[in-house]
Amino acid sequence: xxxxxxxxxxxxxxxxxGWVIYLTEDDRWxxxxxxxELLTDEAHAELRLIEASARSxxxxxxxxxxxxxxxxxxxxxxxxxxxxxxxxxPRAVPLMTEGS
Amino acid sequence: xxxLVTDTxxxxxxxxxxxxxxxxxxxxxxxxxxxxxxxxxxxxxxFADGRGFTLARLLRLRGxxxxxxxxxxxxxxxxxxxxxxxxDEVEIDAALAARQPEGQWxxxxxxxxxxxxxxxxxxxxxxxxxxxxAGL
Amino acid sequence: MYRYTDFDADFVAExxxxxxxxxxxxxxxxxTEDEFKPLRLMNGLYLQLHAYMLRVAIPYGTLNARQMRxxxxxxxxxxxxxxxxxxxxxxxxxxxxxxxxxDMLDALAEVGMHAVQTSGNTIRNVTADHLAGAAADEIADxxxxxxxxxxxxxxxxxxxxxxxxxxxxxxxxxxxxAVTRAHDIGLRLLERxxxxxxxxxxxGGMGRTPMLGQVIRDxxxxxxxxxxxxxxxxxxxxxxxxxxxxxxxxxxxxxEHGIDALRTRVEDRFAELRPAFGxxxxxxxxxxxxxxxxxxxxxxxxxxxxxxxxxxxxxxxAWCDSNLAPHRAADHxxxxxxxxxxxxxxxxxxxxxxxxxxxxxxxYGHDDLRISHEQNVVLPHVHKADLPQLHAALTAQGLGxxxxxxxxxxxxxxxxDYCALATARSIPVAQEIATRFQALGLEDExxxxxxxxxxxxxxxxxxxxxxxxxxxxxxGGVETYQITLGGDHSETAALxxxxxxxxxADEIVPAVERLVQAYLALRxxxxxxxxxxxxxxxxxPFKTALYGAGNEARPDAA
Ligand code: HEM
Ligand code: SF4
Numbered sequence: 001x002x003x004x005x006x007x008x009x010x011x012x013x014x015x016x017x018g019w020v021i022y023l024t025e026d027d028r029w030x031x032x033x034x035x036x037e038l039l040t041d042e043a044h045a046e047l048r049l050i051e052a053s054a055r056s057x058x059x060x061x062x063x064x065x066x067x068x069x070x071x072x073x074x075x076x077x078x079x080x081x082x083x084x085x086x087x088x089x090p091r092a093v094p095l096m097t098e099g100s
Numbered sequence: 101x102x103x104l105v106t107d108t109x110x111x112x113x114x115x116x117x118x119x120x121x122x123x124x125x126x127x128x129x130x131x132x133x134x135x136x137x138x139x140x141x142x143x144x145x146x147f148a149d150g151r152g153f154t155l156a157r158l159l160r161l162r163g164x165x166x167x168x169x170x171x172x173x174x175x176x177x178x179x180x181x182x183x184x185x186x187x188d189e190v191e192i193d194a195a196l197a198a199r200q201p202e203g204q205w206x207x208x209x210x211x212x213x214x215x216x217x218x219x220x221x222x223x224x225x226x227x228x229x230x231x232x233x234a235g236l
Numbered sequence: 237m238y239r240y241t242d243f244d245a246d247f248v249a250e251x252x253x254x255x256x257x258x259x260x261x262x263x264x265x266x267x268t269e270d271e272f273k274p275l276r277l278m279n280g281l282y283l284q285l286h287a288y289m290l291r292v293a294i295p296y297g298t299l300n301a302r303q304m305r306x307x308x309x310x311x312x313x314x315x316x317x318x319x320x321x322x323x324x325x326x327x328x329x330x331x332x333x334x335x336x337x338x339d340m341l342d343a344l345a346e347v348g349m350h351a352v353q354t355s356g357n358t359i360r361n362v363t364a365d366h367l368a369g370a371a372a373d374e375i376a377d378x379x380x381x382x383x384x385x386x387x388x389x390x391x392x393x394x395x396x397x398x399x400x401x402x403x404x405x406x407x408x409x410x411x412x413x414a415v416t417r418a419h420d421i422g423l424r425l426l427e428r429x430x431x432x433x434x435x436x437x438x439x440g441g442m443g444r445t446p447m448l449g450q451v452i453r454d455x456x457x458x459x460x461x462x463x464x465x466x467x468x469x470x471x472x473x474x475x476x477x478x479x480x481x482x483x484x485x486x487x488x489x490x491x492e493h494g495i496d497a498l499r500t501r502v503e504d505r506f507a508e509l510r511p512a513f514g515x516x517x518x519x520x521x522x523x524x525x526x527x528x529x530x531x532x533x534x535x536x537x538x539x540x541x542x543x544x545x546x547x548x549x550x551x552x553x554a555w556c557d558s559n560l561a562p563h564r565a566a567d568h569x570x571x572x573x574x575x576x577x578x579x580x581x582x583x584x585x586x587x588x589x590x591x592x593x594x595x596x597x598x599x600y601g602h603d604d605l606r607i608s609h610e611q612n613v614v615l616p617h618v619h620k621a622d623l624p625q626l627h628a629a630l631t632a633q634g635l636g637x638x639x640x641x642x643x644x645x646x647x648x649x650x651x652x653d654y655c656a657l658a659t660a661r662s663i664p665v666a667q668e669i670a671t672r673f674q675a676l677g678l679e680d681e682x683x684x685x686x687x688x689x690x691x692x693x694x695x696x697x698x699x700x701x702x703x704x705x706x707x708x709x710x711x712g713g714v715e716t717y718q719i720t721l722g723g724d725h726s727e728t729a730a731l732x733x734x735x736x737x738x739x740x741a742d743e744i745v746p747a748v749e750r751l752v753q754a755y756l757a758l759r760x761x762x763x764x765x766x767x768x769x770x771x772x773x774x775x776x777p778f779k780t781a782l783y784g785a786g787n788e789a790r791p792d793a794a
Binding site: 015057 | 283285334652715
Binding site for chain 3: 151180185215221
């Protein structure tokens with residue numbers, strides 16, 4: 001039996017800034033996951049991936065990332081996507097401890 | 101139609117004689133070319149496959165002085181490497197030439213300048229920037 | 237120290253002009269992303285999890301105050317005010333924008349620095365002993381040769397599209413601080429019958445298949461160095477596997493063909509290439525030796541203030557005991573500045589700290605700074621009389637941590653906080669281990685202990701050669717940490733052994749604590765280090781400490 005399709009979003013990094021971006025339903029790139037189009041149909045997801053991949057002047061490394069629906073839009077299933085959404089853990093951005 | 105790139109830019113391929121084609125996986129132990137071979141053409145299946153540069157260098161070291169061509173997926177940014185490794189010219193297809201027009205290749209026609217290795221390999225007093233192997 | 241010649245300056249300026257054009261061509265569509273990627277990588281520009289990352293070379297780990305200040309300026313102007321020093325003697329900026337990178341490279345070029353070949357399938361930034369030119373145990377300063385190798389490998393026309401990356405490290409001391417056996421080529425400077433030469437080691441590497449290098453030539457005369465290196469890379473360029481990137485490194489070529497077959501090919505190629513080197517490299521090396529001449533150290537200055545401060549101030553004394561290394565001049569010391577304040581990100585420095593280090597290097601250290609593969613900064617030539625003031629100034633900048641070589645002096649790769657390849661985080665694990673052992677107050681009692689953490693099997697954090705290695709993995713969508721024991725990065729190099737199932741993120745610090753408590757209970761005397769104790773007893777007692785008596789197999793978190 002084929003596995004049921006799990007929802008996805010199209011994501012990439014922006015060519016100019018490198019920042020994490022997501023594709024919206026109206027074909028914009030957004031930095032906010034909550035605005036991303038949640039793709040629940042496999043064929044539609046493949047199509048959106050192909051369309052987004054063609055936008056090579058805007059995005060690099062386009063792929064489908066697994067998500068689940070949440071009250072505030074798509075929510076990451078895997079911790080890697082959670083990090084991509086949130087940025088480095090605050091302690092990993094060096095607010096160097098003063099003194100020692 | 102293929103396009104030939106040299107230091108003076110794009111030109112149609114003028115070669116009509118026999119060609120000795122070498123694949124990038126050619127065994128270096130078997131790499132011996134008669135000096136009177138008209139044209140040796142080393143294939144680049146992908147620009148990321150850098151074996152052709154070493155094959156060219158070995159051919160030159162082994163005494164081949166005839167015309168040497170890099171053919172296939174070579175990008176403009178590799179033109180200087182190709183020339184320094186011993187190639188005389190690069191053969192590309194029309195699609196690549198359209199995407200990377202002549203100016204982008206001419207940008208690296210100054211391949212003799214800023215050549216670290218020629219400087220380190222020189223025989224004291226040798227002319228800097230001479231093609232590799234020419235100092236032998 | 238070496239300063240760029242006109243040749244270097246012109247080369248780097250020209251290279252930056254090319255990269256500026258390549259960026260423009262990527263933006264206008266002349267270059268596809270597939271074609272642009274190797275070009276940006278050849279210039280040190282990665283695309284990471286959250287942004288681009290620019291990796292700048294600090295060849296053989298040496299830089300001067302002006303260069304360090306420029307790194308601070310770059311961090312402030314184009315990044316977010318900090319940089320990350322790595323195990324490969326590079327600095328990484330984590331937040332540059334594509335269109336700013338050509339300007340950043342120009343700013344670097346002005347002070348004789350570049351990002352050339354810090355990435356990509358080329359010969360990478362050459363690394364060396366961070367105590368070079370100062371260490372009491374050194375045969376000769378390896379940096380002139382390292383600089384020669386930098387010049388030879390930079391922009392080498394044959395070697396820009398190799399099967400995979402290629403790393404060279406060199407040490408001038410029998411006490412190997414450059415991890416030479418974990419590099420594609422490791423060079424050990426030797427003297428034999430009054431002649432300088434090298435032991436050439438080939439085929440080491442970490443990553444998913446860690447291997448220690450093997451000796452391919454036990455004594456290579458100095459004059460033959462470049463043609464011999466060229467022969468190795470030339471042979472591998474044609475012989476190395478290109479069908480599978482995980483099998484492309486020379487360690488696999490060595491493994492598949494054996495050292496004898498590889499040696500025969502290399503020696504044959506060497507015979508062929510040798511005549512092409514006409515001797516100019518020898519003249520350049522002779523000039524480089526003058527460039528790296530040791531600084532004029534103060535003579536006859538009293539060290540009494542040092543002894544007095546050491547006797548009077550326990551904090552200063554603790555710092556001296558852990559952070560100083562013997563200088564070849566007895567009245568001087570090598571100062572190792574820890575970038576491992578407890579709870580801070582290993583290897584990170586803020587722009588203010590970089591500036592402070594630059595000032596201090598000028599005031600007390602003959603304008604010489606080093607970056608160690610252990611992600612710390614070194615001031616290699618400090619008169620002992622200056623140490624109390626230096627220590628006070630460092631402390632004021634949060635740089636006075638006394639923990640070099642201790643359990644909190646952890647190597648950690650960026651892991652999933654930054655790295656696109658990561659399978660788990662490494663930084664928070666390092667932070668928690670450091671703060672935990674600080675709280676326990678056990679660091680001095682534990683003594684020398686190297687913990688090294690990688691966030692995936694690529695092993696950028698050197699976990700294979702950590703006394704305790706920690707590898708972060710993704711097991712079914714959960715961060716899981718695997719422990720290896722008994723690794724050694726030094727001249728007695730060894731790869732750590734995996735001793736059991738991994739630990740969840742909240743279990744890894746207690747697991748390390750159990751290991752260390754077991755060691756403290758098992759050692760014969762305080763002078764027996766963790767590594768020595770492990771070598772004497774083997775893994776069993778440590779397994780028991782981790783998993784309980786009888787090692788009853790816990791279900792693997794995998
Ligand atoms: C953040 C971006 C980074 C990426 C994408 C990256 C990628 C990689 C990869 C793919 C490998 C495995 C190579 C192989 O086995 O063929 C590797 C190895 C290595 N990297 Fe990194 N790395 C990164 C950061 C770092 C940092 C920050 C350091 C230093 C702290 C570092 C130092 C090393 C070392 C020492 C090795 C192992 C030695 C070897 O076998 O080559 N890397 N890296
Ligand atoms: S070990 Fe893995 S996670 Fe860490 S920096 Fe290297 S590639 Fe990234």
